[in-house]
Amino acid sequence: xxxxxxxxxxxxxxxxxxxxxxxxxxxxxxxxxxxxxxxxxxxxxxxxxxxxxxxxxxxxxxxxxxxxxxxxxxxxxxxxxxxxxxxxxxxxxxxx
Numbered sequence: 001x002x003x004x005x006x007x008x009x010x011x012x013x014x015x016x017x018x019x020x021x022x023x024x025x026x027x028x029x030x031x032x033x034x035x036x037x038x039x040x041x042x043x044x045x046x047x048x049x050x051x052x053x054x055x056x057x058x059x060x061x062x063x064x065x066x067x068x069x070x071x072x073x074x075x076x077x078x079x080x081x082x083x084x085x086x087x088x089x090x091x092x093x094x095x096x
Contacts, residue, residue: 056062067073
């Protein structure tokens with residue numbers, strides 16, 4: 001009977017240690033999950049901000065303003081257009 005009690009006590013101790021270990025791992029996984037969720041939310045917010053920035057940078061009015069002010073470009077006019085006529089031989093590369 002003493003051996004049976006000792007065996008039951010050992011099983012109870014192993015069960016308790018197993019329970020504590022599994023709870024510890026469960027808490028660690030929960031903490032990791034919360035960190036991952038926080039990181040996911042942060043990355044999602046950054047992605048949306050970058051999408052808005054890209055849309056703002058690609059606006060036609062902004063590009064036109066940058067072309068006129070920063071690059072000093074001017075719109076083309078028919079008076080400033082130069083047409084080059086190319087002979088058929090030069091267009092074929094001179095090969096016959």
